[in-house]
Amino acid sequence: MKNEKGFTLIEMMIVLMVISVLLIITVPNVTQHNNTINTKGCDAFVKMVEGQVQAYNIDKKSLPSSVNDLVSGGYLKTGETTCPDGRQITLTAGGVVSAIKPTSN
Structure with a gap:
């Protein structure tokens, strides 16, 4: 008989069980922190737009x-005027960048 090496069914099931447990632990944590993630993403986006305002000022x-x-x-690319959390990027006359919630009608 040939000496065939490979994983047994029990080994594969143990690996799948470990992966499932890790997914069960991590997915709820990511969804709970979704608001915080979007807020921090918006703060970073505002900083990036501030940098683009400075570049515009230097060039023009x-x-x-x-x-x-x-x-x-x-x-900025077309469509890059809103944050991940839906806030609209605005620019005042003094070059100050801010993110505001759009008003709902």
Whole structure:
């Protein structure tokens, strides 16, 4: 008879059980912290837009009047005007970037 090496059915079932336990532990933790993850992602996105405002200011020698100026100038991609949590990126006349919740009608 040949000497065939491989995993037995019991070994495979133990590995699948360990993977299942790890998934059962981690998935609820990620979903519980989803709001925190989106908030931190929005904070990071605001910082990135602030950097793009500075780059616009260096290139054009003036501050952009709105986020649309950054999009049309190629500093932001089209559609990059909202945070992961749904807040809208706004730009004041002084070049201050902020994220606000859109008003619902």
